[in-house]
Amino acid sequence: MSEKTALKLHPGDNVAIVLVNVEAGAPLSPFDIAAQTQIPRGHKAAVCAIREGEDVVKYGQIIGRASTDIAPGAHVHVHNVSMAEFDRDYAYGQHAKPLEPFTAADRATFQGYRRPDGKVGTRNYVGIVTSVNCSATAARLIAREAEKRGLVDKYPNVDGVVPIIHGAGCCIGTDDEAFYKLQRTVWGFATHPNFATVLMLGLGCEANQIPLMLEVYGNPPKEQFRYYTLQAEGGTRKTVEKGLEWLEQALAYANEATRETIPASELTVALQCGGSDGYSGITANPALGHAVDLLVRNGGTAALAETPEIYGAEHLLTGRAQTRDVGEKLVDLIHWWEEYAAKNGSTMNNNPTPGNKAGGLTTILEKSLGAVAKAGTTNLAGVYKYGEKITAKGLVFVDSPGYDPVSITGEVASGCNMVCFTTGRGSCYGNKPAPSIKIASNTPMFDRMNEDMDINCGTIIDGVETIEEAGRRIFDEMLAVASGKRTLSEQLDVGDAEFAPWQTYAQM
Amino acid sequence: MSEKTALKLHPGDNVAIVLVNVEAGAPLSPFDIAAQTQIPRGHKAAVCAIREGEDVVKYGQIIGRASTDIAPGAHVHVHNVSMAEFDRDYAYGQHAKPLEPFTAADRATFQGYRRPDGKVGTRNYVGIVTSVNCSATAARLIAREAEKRGLVDKYPNVDGVVPIIHGAGCCIGTDDEAFYKLQRTVWGFATHPNFATVLMLGLGCEANQIPLMLEVYGNPPKEQFRYYTLQAEGGTRKTVEKGLEWLEQALAYANEATRETIPASELTVALQCGGSDGYSGITANPALGHAVDLLVRNGGTAALAETPEIYGAEHLLTGRAQTRDVGEKLVDLIHWWEEYAAKNGSTMNNNPTPGNKAGGLTTILEKSLGAVAKAGTTNLAGVYKYGEKITAKGLVFVDSPGYDPVSITGEVASGCNMVCFTTGRGSCYGNKPAPSIKIASNTPMFDRMNEDMDINCGTIIDGVETIEEAGRRIFDEMLAVASGKRTLSEQLDVGDAEFAPWQTYAQM
Ligand SMILES: [Ca+2]
Ligand SMILES: [Ca+2]
Ligand SMILES: [Ca+2]
Ligand SMILES: [Ca+2]
Ligand SMILES: [Ca+2]
Incomplete structure (x- = not known):
């Protein structure tokens, strides 16, 4: 042959x-x-x-x-x-197809953490989440001191102590969507099921007030959530000391959590691509798409994001929308992005460039299909704002930029308890608290960065396996990682520096 | 009495x-x-x-x-x-006064680091600066491994290894001021005189390309600057290993630097206030202003920033502008800010609020004077963009938001080699590589946060000393800190988490 x-x-x-x-x-x-x-x-x-x-x-x-x-x-x-003419018609739900769910007997399971509120985690971290940059160092000092003292080692069921820090949180208006975005993002991490318990740290006088979050979202039980401010506690050292006292209890509490058998329907997987190449759309993305189809047929959830990457081909998703309302929400996002780009002097137009055309991409549909391929073929069940809690099962969309850390921060804040990330040029991304499986589009890059790439889909071009076979492999890896198998980025301890909330406000 | x-x-x-x-x-x-x-x-x-x-x-x-x-x-x-009517007249330079410089014999000195290019540092750090979030963890892993191995302890003249990491750097246009702002900020840190030498780390495919920075700003000598990308090096672990090899040489090189007597004219002090209260404008700010007058009379430089805080009273500065051109630059900034706020649904209007009036502030001039008081009384010698290299001596202005970490990031990128930060409600801010003196406006807060506050100006209200006496004390502390005295935030090891570049672009 x-x-x-x-x-x-x-x-x-x-x-x-x-x-x-x-x-x-x-x-x-x-x-x-x-x-x-x-x-x-x-x-x-x-x-x-x-x-x-x-x-x-x-x-x-x-x-x-x-x-x-x-x-x-x-x-x-x-x-x-x-270009076909249908591309201007949103055809809401007209291409939606009935799902073929697996029978109960065929449904996959994994070993996860069932939290007191019913949500499911794939990891068991303790978090120190900050409302503003002004408390970032205090959070890091607590985590560093815990490491120095070997505190986490005493608690074998705990995956680690994670400071969630960022540069935002003050000198912004507090009554618009740009602020709510930040608030949702911080709160989404503070209540993420991959954290057994969380300490939130603020300065005290910041715009992103902790008491305001409690007012909006409710105050979780004390075992799962506490907060201190540096101004009230009397400064850095005293807050760190108090945080370390909290941490001893927090680790003991977190250590009581144990993995149990959980249906795959409790997985919510963030989809992402970064550093794409000409192979992404024909290997890693469609293979991930097949894995997503398997996940959805198991009753699980996958979140597509990166709104600029689907721009111009949004009808591919509106046509698959479960309801007209879901499709319209997506179109509303598209309109918001047009305005956002325009008022900042940018453009959304990602029509095939001369470089794309030289690479063989013929139409914008073909280009976007490469990106959307990672979402598989099932219906679009929901559309969410950045950091908004995902409530639907199935394939959903979370609004975000294409930029990897900012996009995934929104997906995880929205409740994703795992990440699948395809790349052609190579990425060293990792996330805490959500484990991230990195999937290579081509074998040369996989070989070169083999200490960062979890899965190779270059096999599809190499003729070693089909898209379906690679997709099955990805799905099996999702279940393994959800059950505790450590990804390469976790082994490298990546993820403390990748929390990057999307900032759409005027920083005053 | x-x-x-x-x-x-x-x-x-x-x-x-x-x-x-x-x-x-x-x-x-x-x-x-x-x-x-x-x-x-x-x-x-x-x-x-x-x-x-x-x-x-x-x-x-x-x-x-x-x-x-x-x-x-x-x-x-x-x-x-x-309100007086003159407030609508920019009166460019009409209120500028001749400077009364100290005689050569009376000029202050400090013990600083003279770098090969002639610039002067007040600290002797080794930096690992990132072009994009995608290389943040690699930078942190190098610094952490250096700490674990006790590498810095072998080099007594080195203050530490500082990873400069952030959430920005990709999925942005590369041909507008919003991008140049980021580029200047990253490069300003990479070439800061408080770093003896710097390693820059990128992913490889990011928008904020390292080779592009070298093209724009020139390639520093190898002893002072190197760069690697994760994609070229083959991933996280290999890059960290290579970074640690670099670090051994870098520490040895940095350790050769020694402090020498330097005129105070080589100090460039970032001015900042955060968490202001009713006392800030009558104690800490005017005392700092007096210290700034002393610094400027010594031939030194102080950078006022926080453009929104002077809005509506910019004529107070244009009237003191050294030249019409300097004054017009400031007014251009004001116009830019009006547009920036408006297009993001914010407003610049900080006229005295009912709360301000209840506190005794009568006019916008009085309010702004409280903020501007920290700049002293000398002429405005220059106006700079965020992160733009300061070239004038004397009092200058650097465009920035009021938000402390974002503002100071710009000031330090512009070349400030020290920070003076006044606060009423209390702040736990610290910066690397620029040491930061924190100045309390009132004694109760100073006492409550005495492990974070370097200087108390509540003494002025307490009747213990005059503004001039407190200002003299601040100036003496500037010289001491510039000479190596460790501020409280340095003793606490604050400053690794406070690099926060101003992002004014659409994040795509
Ligand atoms: Ca453990
Ligand atoms: Ca991406
Ligand atoms: Ca030392
Ligand atoms: Ca203020
Ligand atoms: Ca400020």
Whole structure:
């Protein structure tokens, strides 16, 4: 059998990705056709005849329409594909499909922490969350002193003490969405199920008042939440001392938590891509998408985010929206982003650039499909603001920038108890308290950064496994990591420095 | 002698601050007058007759105009004071006064570090500066491993290893002022004279490219600057290992630096207030202002910042501008801020609020004078963008928000090698690499937070010393700290978590 030179991403596709530069006449193995012309690596070839006006289908999705008859083996690109007209129609829910859930007997489980309020954690950390930068050092000093004294080692069920610190929290208005965003984010971490218990530290006079959060969200039980302010306690050292006293009790309390068998429906996985390359959309992303389909069929939840990455192709998601209301919420976000970008002198337009086109991306739909591929194929069940608590099961969307740490901070604040992160160029990301599985799009990068990359999906291009096989592997890894298997970023102790709340206010 | 119940802030003032609630007829000691009516604590009393139309003078500055004849001992407030009309006139440089520099023989010196490029440091740190959040953990892991191995202890002349990390650096446009702001800030730290040498760490694919900074600012000598990216080095562990190899050399290099006698003209002091109270404007701020006058008369530099805090009273500074150009730069900033606030749904209007008025603040001029008091009385010699290198000597202005960590990050990036920070409610701020002297406005707070407050100016209200005496004490402390005396925040090891670049871009 000759070497594989082309790859069909979905059974319903009428184009395949060409994996190497091919000359006219070269076989497009494993298909029984030859290239009609020279076709560059990463570009598309027709795997059957496509008549003028017919849909061009990749990822099982329409990416455009044939503007002329296309022969099998022909190069498919801007010269013979035009944008389909349906792309301006949000078609709310018209492409939604019934879910095929696994039967109760087939449903996956993992070993997780069931919290007193019913929420489920995949890790058992103790958190020190700050309302403002002015209390950041006190939080870090408590965690550092705990490390020096070896406190955590005495409590084998506790994963660690995590200071959640940031540069924000004051000199901002307190009555608009920009403020609520920060408030939700800080509070989302303070009540995250991967924390057994949390101490919140403030300065005292900051705009992001702790008592105001308690007023808005309610005051959790004392075993799970306490707060101090530096001004009330008399400064740094006294607060650190008091924090260390709290910590002894907190660690003892957290240590009582034990893992138990939990249905996979309690997993809420943050989806992310960063440092994408030409392979992301055809290997790591669709493989993760398959894992997400498995998760959703198990009753679980996956959160797509990174609103700028779906811009211009939002109808791909509105068409899959469970209800019209869900679809409209997504469109409202899109409009908000247009205004946000414009008033800051930026633009949302991510139409295929000359570089994208040279790489083989023909339409904005194709580009966005690569990003959206990591969300799988199920219906869109909910749309949430940045840091807003996710309440739906299934595939949901959380508004956020594309920038990895800021985006994941919002997803985790929204309740994600695990992260799956695809990358082509390589990432050293990690999160606390949410374990993060990093998935490589190509083998050379996986090999080069093998101490940071948990999973290789370059195997799909290498011909070692199919998208479905890689997806199954990712899903199994989700369950293993949720049950306590430590990711590479956890082994490296990454995650204390990656809390980065999205700041959309004027900093006064 | 009866207890002091009133305080004149400047010899030229025709009003005094009443220090306790007084009844009609009560003596306003040490003045030979009695209160005409009840006057609340913190409000003003006339210390001489002020005729209708005459200026009302506090801090040696006009705060308004008498709207009726005012008798000695009368309560001076909104009922008998109106806003002076000159406040709409920028009067560029019209109130500039010739400086009275100290003679060469009287000039102060300190023990500082003269760097190869001629710049002067007050500390001798080794820095690990990050271009993007994606390399934050690698920077922290290098610093942590150095601590674990006791590396710094081997080099007695080195103050420590400082990771400069943040949440920004990617998914932003790279051709506008918002980006240049970030670039200047990161580069300002990377080349700060309080660092003997710096390693910069990036991920590799971030928008804030390290090679781009080298292109814009030039590549410093290898002994003072190196950079690695995680993608090129093959991930976290390999980069940390390489960073630790670099660190051994860097510490040895840094350890060769020694303190030498340096004129005070090489000091550049960042001015800041945070958590202000009713006393800030009459104790800590004017005392710091006196110290700044001494510094400037020694040929040194002090940077006022916090643009929103001077809004509405910018003519107080334009009138003292050394040149028309300097004054116009300040007014340009004010216009930028109006737009920035408006487009983000905020407002710049900080006219005295009902709370301010109840506290005794009569006009916006009086309010702003309290904040500006910390800048002393000399001419405004330069106006700089956030993080822009300060090149003038004397009193300068650096554009920034009022929020302490974000403001000081800009001041230090602009080249300040020390910080003086006044506070009424209490602050636990510290900075690396710039030592920060914290100055309390009142004795009860100083006593309560005595492990964080370096200097008490509550003494001025307590009748223990004059503004000038307290100012002299602050100036002496500047020289001592510049020479190596460790501030309380340094003893507590505060400053690793306070780097907070101002983000004015749309985060995409
Ligand atoms: Ca443990
Ligand atoms: Ca991303
Ligand atoms: Ca030392
Ligand atoms: Ca203020
Ligand atoms: Ca401030």
